[in-house]
Amino acid sequence: MFEIKNVSKQYNGEFALDNISSKLGQGLNFIVGASGSGKTTLLKIISGMEQDFDGEVYYCGKDIKKLTSNEKSYFYNNTFGFVWQDFNLLEDLSVLENVLLPQYLKNKQNQKNANKILKELKIFDLAHRKVNSLSGGQKQRVAIARELMKNPKVIIADEPTSALDEKNSETTMDILKAISKNRTVIVVTHDVNLIDNDSNVIDLDEGEFVSLPQNNVTKTEKLTYSESHRLSIKNAFTMTKSNVKSKFGRFFVSALSLMIAGILLLTTVNGTVESSSQGDFDELIDTYGDGLKDISIVSSFTSAGGVGDNQEEKPNADVSQDIDGLYDKYVGDKRVDFTAFLQAFDNIKVKVSGKEYQIQGSGTVPTINKLVAGKMPTGKDNEVVVPESFVKSMGISNEQAIGKQIDFSSGIFNWDTGEPVLKDASITAIIVGVADNTISSEFTVDDSFFFSKAALHDLRRQAGIENEAMNFLIRAKTPTDMISIKDELNEQGIVPLGQFELVEDIVRLNEQTTEQSGSASMFIGILAVVMVIAISLITGFMRKREFAIYKVSGFNNAHFSLLNLTEKITEIMTAILLMLVTSPLINIATKSLFNASILNSKMLISGVLFIALVGVAAYVSTAIAFIMTKTTTALKTGDK
Numbered sequence: 001m002f003e004i005k006n007v008s009k010q011y012n013g014e015f016a017l018d019n020i021s022s023k024l025g026q027g028l029n030f031i032v033g034a035s036g037s038g039k040t041t042l043l044k045i046i047s048g049m050e051q052d053f054d055g056e057v058y059y060c061g062k063d064i065k066k067l068t069s070n071e072k073s074y075f076y077n078n079t080f081g082f083v084w085q086d087f088n089l090l091e092d093l094s095v096l097e098n099v100l101l102p103q104y105l106k107n108k109q110n111q112k113n114a115n116k117i118l119k120e121l122k123i124f125d126l127a128h129r130k131v132n133s134l135s136g137g138q139k140q141r142v143a144i145a146r147e148l149m150k151n152p153k154v155i156i157a158d159e160p161t162s163a164l165d166e167k168n169s170e171t172t173m174d175i176l177k178a179i180s181k182n183r184t185v186i187v188v189t190h191d192v193n194l195i196d197n198d199s200n201v202i203d204l205d206e207g208e209f210v211s212l213p214q215n216n217v218t219k220t221e222k223l224t225y226s227e228s229h230r231l232s233i234k235n236a237f238t239m240t241k242s243n244v245k246s247k248f249g250r251f252f253v254s255a256l257s258l259m260i261a262g263i264l265l266l267t268t269v270n271g272t273v274e275s276s277s278q279g280d281f282d283e284l285i286d287t288y289g290d291g292l293k294d295i296s297i298v299s300s301f302t303s304a305g306g307v308g309d310n311q312e313e314k315p316n317a318d319v320s321q322d323i324d325g326l327y328d329k330y331v332g333d334k335r336v337d338f339t340a341f342l343q344a345f346d347n348i349k350v351k352v353s354g355k356e357y358q359i360q361g362s363g364t365v366p367t368i369n370k371l372v373a374g375k376m377p378t379g380k381d382n383e384v385v386v387p388e389s390f391v392k393s394m395g396i397s398n399e400q401a402i403g404k405q406i407d408f409s410s411g412i413f414n415w416d417t418g419e420p421v422l423k424d425a426s427i428t429a430i431i432v433g434v435a436d437n438t439i440s441s442e443f444t445v446d447d448s449f450f451f452s453k454a455a456l457h458d459l460r461r462q463a464g465i466e467n468e469a470m471n472f473l474i475r476a477k478t479p480t481d482m483i484s485i486k487d488e489l490n491e492q493g494i495v496p497l498g499q500f501e502l503v504e505d506i507v508r509l510n511e512q513t514t515e516q517s518g519s520a521s522m523f524i525g526i527l528a529v530v531m532v533i534a535i536s537l538i539t540g541f542m543r544k545r546e547f548a549i550y551k552v553s554g555f556n557n558a559h560f561s562l563l564n565l566t567e568k569i570t571e572i573m574t575a576i577l578l579m580l581v582t583s584p585l586i587n588i589a590t591k592s593l594f595n596a597s598i599l600n601s602k603m604l605i606s607g608v609l610f611i612a613l614v615g616v617a618a619y620v621s622t623a624i625a626f627i628m629t630k631t632t633t634a635l636k637t638g639d640k
Ligand SMILES: Nc1ncnc2c1ncn2[C@@H]1O[C@H](COP(=O)(O)OP(=O)(O)OP(=O)(O)O)[C@@H](O)[C@H]1O
Pocket: 011, 012, 015, 016, 033, 034, 035, 036, 037, 038, 039, 040, 041, 042, 190, 637, 638, 639, 640
């Protein structure tokens, strides 16, 4: 039972309702009056949709003004049913799906009850028809059926017959009359012909009573909170399935936008930056070999026309520098791939398992293109990395060579006097690695043996060399690392040797393109996220009416959050699937647009993560659209 006490409502200083007091109870109640007399305003106040008014309204002793949004959603799902002038059905769903809508918040859908109600209202045969194919009269019966599924104590009907012809109006009123036998039915209408003598009537004119209610309401209902009021994950997925089926185009556009945004983020954040550097460097390495990243550190060399950054023409000069201690400094450096001593040997003889091998001399310092097996010597024991050509001459594989012991003897030039003096030296060492010694992709330096620090010390000691500092090379991990080590050495007054000019240009160019593509990436990335947010907000606001129907069916923000989550999970999964299926095609596009290939597991996993990330943005945007939906503005009320 409703008690209305001194209710007033003003819009812009004008009274829509002026000090109304009344009681409404079980049976048929009419609120009548001319257009603009305040009928709809009173209805909104009674139902709790409008809580900003003067005075008080109680339903079974419960202050309607103080209903929280959760209490309201409980009332809308269990206690109040709404019948509208333009039905407010979900037009793309079937009759049954519409009728079951409030039931999704119950633990069990009462399909039997749905069938019974559909039969009573003579629309059982239409159960699987889409609502948009029905006539107005049929739609109104579907709407009433949906509300009866709530088994509500109150039915609030706003101009329920004004969109119907005479016959359908009569049928609808007959149904409402039948329902009112054990319920409170409140009908707002401007059509006084609908009123019979048994009904309770509130007649309004310009917000005031014209006539007071004729019937005194005596019977009171008890307010009960028995039903559960939650959306299960299963029901959320069932609703999602219906929504996807009924609005496949909308769903597909959302999923597609997630996929496109994910790919854009992927190629800009992950792809371009990496590939712009990698492409250029790979080309250089193809031409020059891995030795391009070598830095040679030698204690003396002859400089051609100036040293360091000084590019002026100068006569050749002998440069001596103190490189003592530098080897140990760079051995464990994280920018360094490996280090190797550059000791030249003359007339090398190697004995393995009793067999002697003569190694062809090259007259140059040892060279390494890359290590093809094992590791570089650590420096602690007598270890050696041997040339691949030597392993071949032994007739074994590179892997089989590892661990073999060799007896190595050769001549070593001693320059201590300023003149080269050839001295003999020999050592027994274990093979720890095999190196490819190709230079300029044509020649191999077959006498390139790289010894550990301990072994080389021993050999040099035998040759009578007193100078402790041994020439060595550093193989930098990346061209950027190479330049950073070179700069560091220069600061210490050391002039290293290497292809610095070539690499430096590429590094600089790369830094520039990285910076440029970085800002382009940022722009495209932001654009991708904005696109998803915009599409989600637009679709969200296009669904305003649908959201309002959810709300008057009892869905609160928590219920919708779960439905939103299941919808977004479905969209994200579809977007991921789309990406995987179309990845070869996308790859062609991203390669030509961003020079980035997405066809590898790292990129695809990142793609999945980015799609999920933009999915979160879409989730939040849709949630905002739902929260901002006001039922009173989203649903048409009154006589329009
Ligand atoms: N949101 C609003 N903002 C400003 N004025 C409003 C608003 N809603 C209603 N009004 C005004 O309040 C008065 C009562 O409106 P209400 O819709 O309650 O009348 P009604 O009797 O239901 O009319 P109708 O039969 O045409 O639907 C009218 O003058 C109307 O213009």
